[in-house]
Amino acid sequence: MAKDESGEAPVRTWAAEIVRRVGGAAKAARANGSARWLSERTEELGYRISPTVIAKLDSGHRGEVLSVAELLIIAAALEVPPVTLLYPNLPDGEVERTPGKVETALSAVRWFAGEDDTGSPEYLPRLLHLSREREGMIRSAKRQEQTLARMAARGEPIDGKSWPRIDYVSHIRQIERMMREIPGATFDEFEFNFPLSYPRGHA
Template sequence: MTKNDDGREWAEELVRRAGRAARQARGKRSAKWLSDETAALGMRISPTVIAKLDSGHRGANLSVPELLVLAAALNVPPAALMFPDMPDGEVRRYPTDEPWNSFGAYNWVSGAEAELRLDPTPPGRSHKSAWDAKRLIDLSYMISEGREGLAEVESQLASAARKGSAEELESARKKLQSMRRTVAQTIASIKDLGGTVNEDGSDG
């Protein structure tokens, strides 16, 4: 980043990468096609804007809503538009960052590799919010896996009931009770951190 550019050079590079990645993901389909796809998702991005992204002439202008809608229209993860040169293309996640490889930056955005900067903080502030955010991400993975496990064990229980196997039925019941306790504990931990969780067992 050059002095006094307020991060603009970094932001412009990010937008150029995202525009190039969107162009590649679109393939031979036209800017109008992509514009129509974004319109179908509830927010039209005009062919003119898409053409500017294609050519790298959109400056530093790419809003979060635009990024999300473009990613959905192209059926790619938003972070893959931001950091497309995976795995080893060099990027900076923010203007003063040290160089990272693109895959590491992608994982950082997704929360898979959350880096908590625990520098000295001003009086009255703490790192609790950063730790809570990382913990919520971990717990979200846990609850998703737990729900999948519950569905699998419930299927095993139904199968054992159909077979009339008392031994298999008892084993499945014990496993189900254990997994329900684990899921309930995970839900309680998420609530303690202020997270939002559906207790009906759905991920949506």
């Protein structure tokens, strides 16, 4: 990256490029939706961004001005993850993560999400991994119990041969025990408020 007369990296150009990138990605994400349409969507969500501001983002003439609140509300209005506006062109498109540091969009997303070990607390990637695993187990447990409940209601036999029931509860509890050992982990122990047992002959 070129230097200015003081020998310092032109961070203002880098900052403006972030805003241009977000504006371009937001414009692409809304397809044929107008600036007024997007403004109305942000107002419905409780944080109005004017059509004028959105038009400036569209044209790349907003300078370096883009608040975190604006990024989040635009992403919510467009129903896309905010990080895809910051770092579009996944996975291999190039972005300048910090002044002078160019890498792929995927690498930037992993850094932003705390999945990159570089510079992150050593426990953060593990916490993210366990959190995703726990979430997947909970979804699977709910699907299994809903299926078993439907089978029981129809009077179908539920046994280890016809339906090999998986003990998701134990798996989830084990994950939660590991999560408790990680500094800063904050979560509510999952409460199983769906059927976990069935009439005799159905479990």
